[in-house]
Every structure is written in C-alpha cells, then in structure tokens.
Amino acid sequence: MINDMDGCIEIQRNELASRFNCVPSQINYVISTRFTNEKGYYVESRRGGGGYITIRRLNTDSAGDYIMHIITSIGDKITQHSCEVFINNFVDYDVIDNREAMLMKAATSDKALVDVAPDKRDDVRAAILKNMLTSLTVI
Amino acid sequence: MINDMDGCIEIQRNELASRFNCVPSQINYVISTRFTNEKGYYVESRRGGGGYITIRRLNTDSAGDYIMHIITSIGDKITQHSCEVFINNFVDYDVIDNREAMLMKAATSDKALVDVAPDKRDDVRAAILKNMLTSLTVI
DNA sequence: GCTATATAATAGTCAGGGATAGTCAAATTG
DNA sequence: CAATTTGACTATCCCTGACTATTATATAGC
Numbered sequence: 001m002i003n004d005m006d007g008c009i010e011i012q013r014n015e016l017a018s019r020f021n022c023v024p025s026q027i028n029y030v031i032s033t034r035f036t037n038e039k040g041y042y043v044e045s046r047r048g049g050g051g052y053i054t055i056r057r058l059n060t061d062s063a064g065d066y067i068m069h070i071i072t073s074i075g076d077k078i079t080q081h082s083c084e085v086f087i088n089n090f091v092d093y094d095v096i097d098n099r100e101a102m103l104m105k106a107a108t109s110d111k112a113l114v115d116v117a118p119d120k121r122d123d124v125r126a127a128i129l130k131n132m133l134t135s136l137t138v139i
Numbered sequence: 140m141i142n143d144m145d146g147c148i149e150i151q152r153n154e155l156a157s158r159f160n161c162v163p164s165q166i167n168y169v170i171s172t173r174f175t176n177e178k179g180y181y182v183e184s185r186r187g188g189g190g191y192i193t194i195r196r197l198n199t200d201s202a203g204d205y206i207m208h209i210i211t212s213i214g215d216k217i218t219q220h221s222c223e224v225f226i227n228n229f230v231d232y233d234v235i236d237n238r239e240a241m242l243m244k245a246a247t248s249d250k251a252l253v254d255v256a257p258d259k260r261d262d263v264r265a266a267i268l269k270n271m272l273t274s275l276t277v278i
Numbered sequence: 279g280c281t282a283t284a285t286a287a288t289a290g291t292c293a294g295g296g297a298t299a300g301t302c303a304a305a306t307t308g
Numbered sequence: 309c310a311a312t313t314t315g316a317c318t319a320t321c322c323c324t325g326a327c328t329a330t331t332a333t334a335t336a337g338c
Binding site: 012013014024025027028045046047048049050051052053 | 286287288289290291292
Binding site: 022023025026029030033046047048049050051 | 321322323324325329330331332333
C-alpha cells in the first residue's frame with residue numbers, strides 16, 4: 001500500500017483492521033513491531049472523530065543518508081536479534097545484497113562473539129555493526 | 140529430505156519430531172550436534188504461531204572447498220594486519236568483491252573491537268573472520 | 279452567541295492466551 | 309563413560325478484547 005501511495009499513506013485504524021481481517025488493536029501491535037523508526041518508518045495518528053493513522057517511509061533514494069540515519073539511531077548496545085532486523089531492512093531497502101547481509105549477520109552473531117564476555121557482547125556487536133555500516137558509506 | 144528439497148527445507152519442529160518418532164526437544168539436540176555450521180549447515184527458526192525451522196546445506200563446490208580450506212588454516216588468533224592480508228587475498232582470488240572486503244575489514248578492525256579486552260581481541264577477530272567466511276559458503 | 283457539558287467516534291494500552299521453539303538437567307542406553 | 313533421549317520449564321510470537329484516552333460534534337444553559 002505504501003508503495004502504491006508514493007511512500008506515505010493515511011488511513012483509519014478500523015479500515016486497516018478490516019482490510020487485514022484482524023482486530024483494530026492488532027494494527028497497533030504490527031505498527032510497533034514492524035513500522036518502527038529503526039526500520040525507516042514514521043507513524044503519526046490522531047484519535048477522536050475523523051481519527052487516522054499515517055505511515056511514512058523514509059526516503060531511501062540516498063543510501064548514504066539512510067545509512068547515516070541508521071547509524072545514529074543505533075545505541076551503544078544491540079542484541080543479535082535486533083541487529084538481524086536492521087540487516088534485513090538494509091536488504092529490503094537495497095542498501096546491501098544478500099551476500100553482504102550474510103556477512104554482516106555472521107560478523108555480529110553471538111557465535112562470532114562467543115569469546116567476548118556476555119555482558120560486553122552487545123556493546124561489541126554495536127561497534128562492529130556501526131563500523132561495517134560506516135565502511136559502506138565510504139565507497 | 141534436504142536432498143529432495145534442493146538443499147533447503149522449512150518445516151515445523153513438531154512435524155519433524157513426529158516424523159522421526161521423537162520428542163520435539165530432541166530435534167534441537169540433533170540440530171546442535173549434527174547440523175552445525177562446521178558440518179556445513181545453516182539453521183534458522185522462529186517461535187510462536189506458524190513457527191518453523193529452516194535447514195540449509197552449504198555449498199560444497201570448489202569455491203566452498205577453497206574457503207573451507209582457508210578457514211581450517213586460520214588459527215585461534217589473528218592480528219588485524221594478518222587478517223587484512225587474508226582478506227586482500229580473497230579479493231585477488233575473486234572469492235569476494237571490494238565491498239565485501241571493506242565489510243570484512245570493518246568487522247575485524249581494532250576499531251570495531253575496541254570494547255574487547257586487548258588480550259582477547261585476536262581470538263574474537265579470528266572467530267568473526269571464520270564465521271564470515273563460513274557464511275560465504277551458503278548457497 | 280458563547281461556553282460548558284455530554285455523546286459519539288475514533289486510536290492506544292495492556293494483560294492474557296494459544297501456538298510454537300529453546301533450554302537444561304535427569305534418566306536411559308549402548 | 310559418552311552419547312542420546314526425555315519432559316518440565318522457559319521464551320517468543322502473534323492475536324484478542326476489555327478498558328482507557330483523546331478528539332470532534334451536538335446539545336444545553338446562560
């Protein structure tokens with residue numbers, strides 16, 4: 001739907017829910033798990049009569065800008081799971097290809113970091129991910 | 140099953156368990172002892188409704204063999220410098236391209252590993268490098 | 279007319295439940 | 309004794325519905 005609408009849709013929650021055959025609150029769940037800022041979406045909404053939800057996708061015409069945006073949104077720590085979510089999004093946005101995604105996941109997996117103290121692992125992972133992303137902006 | 144399915148299957152854990160007449164948790168044991176990375180498999184899974192397990196067999200062609208050979212030749216530790224030499228060789232031998240080389244160097248640089256205790260850094264670097272190389276053998 | 283209040287029409291929150299996969303220590307096997 | 313098997317317990321994912329919060333509009337009181 002977002003693709004069809006040029007990167008931005010405005011729609012009522014109930015309409016979305018009936019379109020996907022789910023309860024309205026499911027829409028909130030999906031938005032909070034899938035259409036997050038980290039995944040490059042901006043969501044606004046308004047309650048009351050004439051309420052609505054707008055979902056905007058970040059402009060990803062400039063891969064460099066997109067990567068920089070993501071780098072700044074990554075904190076000092078990141079879990080393996082969250083890291084993989086990021087990497088999958090890079091593939092979706094054509095910032096990297098599948099092989100590169102595999103490399104990045106391999107480099108940031110708990111398996112690769114098994115020798116790092118568990119309480120430091122998420123810090124190291126964040127540093128590795130950011131360093132790899134930075135290297136992509138240099139090309 | 141993997142042979143029949145072109146090197147990759149996706150199936151539910153319970154289905155696998157009933158097919159082999161064992162308890163579901165036995166599936167995890169077998170996967171962790173038989174379908175390891177070292178033995179040439181990649182496994183992913185997802186919990187919750189509609190959960191699944193996917194098992195992929197890694198490439199066993201000559202490029203894969205070459206990489207496997209290299210992996211076994213890398214010890215438990217590797218310096219940043221020697222790591223870069225390896226990576227440059229991969230480019231020379233067309234195992235990876237320049238972007239992939241940048242990613243690999245970024246992931247294994249001292250800068251990325253600044254949070255790792257210095258005496259552990261070369262171990263972690265070796266693990267990351269090997270893990271990345273292994274991922275390259277995936278179809 | 280203007281403000282205050284009630285009502286309707288929305289969206290948000292959260293705890294719980296069902297369906298899965300993961301972990302781990304004890305029991306069993308060979 | 310090492311490898312395997314088991315099952316109780318845990319973790320995760322998605323879905324649901326009751327309840328709450330917010331906004332617009334209609335109505336009432338002055």
